[in-house]
Amino acid sequence: MCFHFLKKFMRSTILSFISIALLSFSIGCKEEKKAKSKIVEASEKVEKPKISVIDTVVVKDKPEDVETPKDMVWVPGGVIVQGAVPQDKAAMGHEKPAHKVAVDGFFMDIAEVTNSEFKKFVDETSYKTVAEREIDWEEMKKQLPEGTPKPHDSVMEPGSLTFKKTKSSVSNLYDFSQWWKWTIGADWKHPNGPGSSIKGKGNYPVVHISFEDAQAYCQWANRRLPTEAEWERAAKGEHLNSTYFWGDEDAQLSKKANTWEGEFPVTNIKTDGYEDRAPVQSYPPNDFGLYDMAGNVWEWTGDWYNTNYYKEMSNTIVKNPQGAVSPYNQRDPYAKEKVMKGGSFLCNASYCASYRISSRMATSLDSSLEHLGFRTVATANMVRDKTK
């Protein structure tokens, strides 16, 4: 196999495997504006959630018999409108239509899970993240068109996706391969690839975490990932009808969140103080005391990503919705993706503005990226069970 062919092959195969929700970038970004009609025409139906009750009686306040776990806060239950608010000009098609959901109160980590916290889990369990394992071709090919040939063994070594600034302006922001690089040796302990480290960065968010890795951590910690509805309820705080957790003013962004400032992906002017990840809690919290619900790193939710889900939800009020029953992305029928929320240090107004509350992206289950982490939640019952 000649080098040129291999290189091309790596791009088409490895990158689509890792899928970065590239789709998501395109869905979440400019291309979406052109593709609204296609989404409306999508033919695949979402199965109706089993719990489609019109029951809006929720657990609002923290039960008195349960102590708030360390480094968590109680997110009060309520009926909220999930999805784009009318004044949000950057809202994408898959954030619409907005629809009411009823969510019971729950506990949530005040911050993204940090390197120190993840290290404790790994030290106790010897867990190996997906990015640290050889690529499983049998799993990989399930997310690729039938007949896709197996890549050379040299590109099946453990690795993850890292971000590299471009040297000059990018005219085609759809082509993510210009700034995302498959990097052998990149993982949570080497977030920028071989030679980088997390030494002295215990209070930074852990990244290069796949969905499976996040779930394994949750199981160890007796927690779970939030649903998308829970995450959005938590992010809103008392700002129930705002674009951002602080209101609708763009001008406050630099003081409120770690995002990309300047021309993406070539110049970062760092008005917010950070070019890539920032230590957790570097910016003010939202109304509920939750930090970095906008920016810093994207956060996994437990919900399947299905491009038709919001449309199916528009005429009912579901209590504690668990997301779509099955994954579906009309742009990539092979993808099995979960929803992630909050945006990251790479989000920019010219591109995704994904630090907005209703913003969402999709990432395939086995993907890991240097801007994707997570935080955990627990119900009152989960905390009770743990303290028994």
Ligand SMILES: [Ca+2]
């Ligand atoms: Ca920044």
Ligand SMILES: [Ca+2]
């Ligand atoms: Ca975040």
